[in-house]
Amino acid sequence: MRLDTILRVCAKLFIPFIFVFGLYVQLHGDYGPGGGFQAGVIIAAGVFLYAIIYGLSAAQRAVPKGLVEFMVPMGVLIFAGTGIYSFVVDTNYLDYNNLAHGDAVEGQHWGIFLVEIGVLVTVASTMIAIFYAFAGRGRQ
Amino acid sequence: METVINMEALINMVLLTLLALITLGIIRVRNLFAVVVLTGAYSFLMASVMIVLDAVDVAMTEASVGAGISTVLALSALYLTKTEEAPPRYTAALPLFVVIGTGAVLIYGTYGLPHFGMADTPMNTGVGADYLARNYQETGVPNVVTSVLASYRGFDTLGETTVIFTAGIGVLLLLKRFRQEG
Amino acid sequence: MSIVNEIIANYNYWITIFLMLSGLYIVVAKSNMIKTLLGLAVFQTSVYLLYLSPxxxxxxxxxxxxxxxxxxxxxxxxxxxxTAIVVGVATLALGLALVVRINEAYGTIEEDEITAIVDREDHAE
Structure with a gap:
C-alpha cells in the first residue's frame, strides 16, 4: 500500500474535504439533515482513510492515541455537564429554556449546540479508539 | 376502488426487493470477505430505502455507519481471524422450521397494522404530530429530528451516548495490549 | 380493495419480516461467529425498517x-x-472484539469446534 502513488495522492486530496464536510454536517444540523452522530462518524471515517493509506503509526502521530482515549469520556461529560448547567440555572436537568438567561429560543439553540458537540466528540473518538484497538492488535 | 400505483410506493417496493435478494446472498455465500462486501451493499440500499421513506437523517447515518465504519471494522476483525466459513455440519431443517413458524405468525400480525403511507394512523397523529406543531415556536430549529434528538428527548440521547462510551471502553479492555506498546 | 392495493399496503411489512427471519436464520443455523454477528446486524436493520415504514x-x-x-x-x-444505528455499530465492534479474543484463545471461530475443544478439556481434567 505504501508505494501506491494514485491512492496516496487521491487520499491526500480527499481527506481535508471529508473533515470539512464533517464539520458542515455538524454545524448545519439545525437546518438540514445531519447532527453530532453523523458528523462524528464522518470525521472518524476520515481518520480511518488516513490510517489505511498511510499506515497506523502515521495516523497515530496526527491523532494521538492518548488524546483519543481522553476524548471518549470527555464527550459524555460535555453532554452531562450541559444538563447540570441547565439544572443550576433554575430549570430541570437537560431543559435548555433558561440557558441564555431568559430567551427560551436562544437557550434551546445553545443547549442543542452544546449537546451535539458532546455527541460529536464521543462518537468520533470512540470510533477512532475502536479502530486503533483493532488495527494495533496484530496477528498472533 | 380504483388501483392507483403511487410512484413513491413503487420505488420503495423495487428497492426493498433488491434488499431481499442481497439478503439471500448474505445467507448463502461462505466466503466471509464476500459477505462483508455484500453487507456494505445492503447498507447502501437500506440508506436509499430510508431516503424514500423521508428519513434523510437516518439515511445519512446508515450510509456512513453501515457501509463505512462497520465494513472497516468487520474487515479488520477478519484480518485477525479467518476468512472462510466451515461447511455446515447439521441439516438446516430445524432452524428453517423455527423461522417459517415465526414468519407465519408475524405475517398474520401484519393484517392488524395500518396500511403503508397513511396519515391518519395512531402513530402519525400522536406525539410525532405534536412535535411538528410545537417545534418551531419552542426551539426555532427547522430540523425537527435534531431538536427532538437533542432537546425533547435529551435523556434518551444521553443514554445512547453513554452506551457508545461503554462499548468503546469494552473494546479497549478486550483488545488493547497494556504491557508492550504496539 | 384490489389485490394490488393490498400488496402495496403491506409490502414493507412483508420485506421487513423477510429480513428479520433471514437474520434469525443466520443466527440460529450458522456456527461461524462473524457470520452470526453479521446476521444480527441484518436482524437489527429489519427493525429500523419496521420503525420507519409506518x-x-x-x-x-x-x-x-x-x-x-x-x-x-x-x-x-x-x-x-x-441513535440506534450508532449504538448498533458500537455493540457490533464489541462483539467482533470478543470474536478476536476467542480466536486467539481457541484458534477457531466456529461454535461447534469450540464446544468440542471445551468438552475435551473437561474430560482431560
Whole structure:
C-alpha cells in the first residue's frame, strides 16, 4: 500500500474535504439533515482513510492515541455537564429554556449546540479508539 | 376502488426487493470477505430505502455507519481471524422450521397494522404530530429530528451516548495490549 | 380493495419480516461467529425498517420545516432509529472484539469446534 502513488495522492486530496464536510454536517444540523452522530462518524471515517493509506503509526502521530482515549469520556461529560448547567440555572436537568438567561429560543439553540458537540466528540473518538484497538492488535 | 400505483410506493417496493435478494446472498455465500462486501451493499440500499421513506437523517447515518465504519471494522476483525466459513455440519431443517413458524405468525400480525403511507394512523397523529406543531415556536430549529434528538428527548440521547462510551471502553479492555506498546 | 392495493399496503411489512427471519436464520443455523454477528446486524436493520415504514406519509416530505409545505413524515421514529444505528455499530465492534479474543484463545471461530475443544478439556481434567 505504501508505494501506491494514485491512492496516496487521491487520499491526500480527499481527506481535508471529508473533515470539512464533517464539520458542515455538524454545524448545519439545525437546518438540514445531519447532527453530532453523523458528523462524528464522518470525521472518524476520515481518520480511518488516513490510517489505511498511510499506515497506523502515521495516523497515530496526527491523532494521538492518548488524546483519543481522553476524548471518549470527555464527550459524555460535555453532554452531562450541559444538563447540570441547565439544572443550576433554575430549570430541570437537560431543559435548555433558561440557558441564555431568559430567551427560551436562544437557550434551546445553545443547549442543542452544546449537546451535539458532546455527541460529536464521543462518537468520533470512540470510533477512532475502536479502530486503533483493532488495527494495533496484530496477528498472533 | 380504483388501483392507483403511487410512484413513491413503487420505488420503495423495487428497492426493498433488491434488499431481499442481497439478503439471500448474505445467507448463502461462505466466503466471509464476500459477505462483508455484500453487507456494505445492503447498507447502501437500506440508506436509499430510508431516503424514500423521508428519513434523510437516518439515511445519512446508515450510509456512513453501515457501509463505512462497520465494513472497516468487520474487515479488520477478519484480518485477525479467518476468512472462510466451515461447511455446515447439521441439516438446516430445524432452524428453517423455527423461522417459517415465526414468519407465519408475524405475517398474520401484519393484517392488524395500518396500511403503508397513511396519515391518519395512531402513530402519525400522536406525539410525532405534536412535535411538528410545537417545534418551531419552542426551539426555532427547522430540523425537527435534531431538536427532538437533542432537546425533547435529551435523556434518551444521553443514554445512547453513554452506551457508545461503554462499548468503546469494552473494546479497549478486550483488545488493547497494556504491557508492550504496539 | 384490489389485490394490488393490498400488496402495496403491506409490502414493507412483508420485506421487513423477510429480513428479520433471514437474520434469525443466520443466527440460529450458522456456527461461524462473524457470520452470526453479521446476521444480527441484518436482524437489527429489519427493525429500523419496521420503525420507519409506518412513519412515512405518502406525499409528505422529510421533517425539516419549510414555508409552504403542509405534510411532513413522522419525525419520532427517525430520532429513535438514528441513535440506534450508532449504538448498533458500537455493540457490533464489541462483539467482533470478543470474536478476536476467542480466536486467539481457541484458534477457531466456529461454535461447534469450540464446544468440542471445551468438552475435551473437561474430560482431560
Amino acid at each position: 412513519g412515512k406519509i405518502l406525499g409528505g416530505t422529510p421533517p425539516i420545516l419549510e414555508k409552504g409545505i403542509e405534510v411532513y413524515s413522522n419525525p419520532l421514529p427517525h430520532v429513535l432509529i438514528l
